[in-house]
Amino acid sequence: MAESQDTFKLGGKEFSSRFILGSGKYSLSLVRAAVEHAGAQIITLSVRRANTAEKENILDFIPKGVTLLPNTSGARDADEAVRIARLARELGCGEFVKIEIMRDSKYLLPDNYETIKATERLAAEGFTVLPYMYPDLNVARDLVKAGAAAVMPLGAPIGSNKGLATADFIQILIDEIDLPIIVDAGIGAPSQACRAMEMGAAAIMANTALATSGDVPRMARAFRLAIEAGREAYLAGLGRVLARGAAASDPLTGFLR
């Protein structure tokens, strides 16, 4: 496949960048540089942060042409998530929404049950719904049925920078779900993003990994390169990893008639 054709679709929009940038944990003045260095076409923002009279509103810092992905952080059930999504639309954030529903203030783990309910309602209202979820195949199937545009399983607890702690379960979603699988939360280093892309993830989302680095724009660039490399490797088809010995270039059973 030619590079220029390697895109993925969300809600009728086509994206060539597979890096979704978070925005919540570093200074707004860095947002523009981060977007540019990341080559990002989608940036998330927390509606509860955008809904402010502050002199510095994040909406003013996001370059034009970048698709906004407002999230519903702060919602504790489906009902609150639906209300936040509607507010995002009123604020002019567009039709995309990332559902985040947490009933736990310690680990911020998503509530899959409420997430399915919110997905169903918001999809019916015409939103392009990207639900953040704990990687569970049955839940992912329900999200597909509910009208999700993609599924966003967590790699590790949010903010933990622990990488793909749930790798085996994410692989199952990649293998079984016919929607883009976007790995969200926990990705702490470009190498981990690269691995998720090699596994077949459609895209990666990262926030804390950038915020905790010494140089946000530079780390954004590092992620972009890693994600591109991982994607290329996936498209090329990873070579076998041999437990021992060398690979025979001729089939071992080639002598059989």
Added chain:
Amino acid sequence: MGNNDAKRSDLIFDAEGLSPAALERKHKLERDPSCRADPMEYLPGMEVIDSDVKDIVRAAMAGYDPSVYTARDVRRALDGDRCTEEDFKALLSPAAAPFLEEMAGKARAATVRHFGNTVYIFTPLYIANHCENYCVYCGFNCYNPIRRMKLDKGQIEREMDVIAKSGMEEVLILTGESRSASGVEYIGDACELARSRFRLVGLEVYPMNTDEYRYLRSRGADYVTVFQETYDVEQYEKLHLMGRKRVWPYRFDAQERALRGGMRGVAFSALLGLSDFRKDALATALHASILQRRYPGAEISLSCPRLRPITNHPDVRPGEIGERELCQVLCAYRLFMPFAGITVSSRESASFRNGITKIAATKVSAGVSTGIGDHASKYGEEKSADGEGDEQFEISDARSLSKMYADLVGEGLQPVLNDYLYL
């Protein structure tokens, strides 16, 4: 720590202007324990909830001897992936003092992972300073003849307008602890006025019953702060000599009642320096973490006030907890509860607050006045014709919102005025 220090008899003072009869009652309370009420005994109207949290916290506190921890315990705590209760005790102990820089580094990493470089800004608004309690260290105490004042609705609106105009989006409403002067409905009115001007409304008022918290939630309050002052009941008894506040267990269960009443968040603190600050810090964090386990959706935050000079008693000092010790406590809090908000008030100096926001604190106040009805004059507007009420304590960091905002940006931090949607 020495027991003499723990008694804090230096906190007791006689203000001028008290009648001889009042002085006599005051001295009797101070000198004759037998005339004081049992601090564990509930008063009529106080709701008793079925909760064992205070027993767990008191047992842990009683079993904690900071002096037994060694550098090896601290090393293990710093090398571990998770901070257990034992690790936390080691980090609070004197043995951890030489590790302060390393603790700060680890605390900073945890803060950044959970909060990025954001720092929240809020301002407190005192609407009344009437008080029915005799707490020996407090400027509002009923034996301190200060100018008492309670703002009416018009005055509250005027104060809130001035604060809102400065750009502030979160307000913390405070009163002295007097149910008769500042009733629950009066506080509810203030919440409603705040709701229409601010995006987040906190309350720091006297403890109340679950149905009263539910009522205040319905009038617009989002979170409740109650300082336990000290978790050491014996010491609490010696410092809170009279009034409803004397009832230790009713105060302890306030956060749990607030959560049952539907509040989104609760804040905890001991007034560090009233008793052994290491034990009080342990109790504060355990209190908060146990409630987090039982009410996992609740937003949890910790404060860390130290004693400050008060009206008519300018010599009040924090006691044995200096800035280094305070920093150690805050680093230990951060490592034990990486997800919790930590508020550092204007009791601390500007330089301490600048430094600690880069390590552990996630919230600071700005544009602070602890007096009543004086925001207008302090924010450069005309002084109110109604006069002003005296302050609860002297603040140390008097920075305005715009100064605080600019300073945080200058430190590479991201000031946030609001992170909350009212739904």
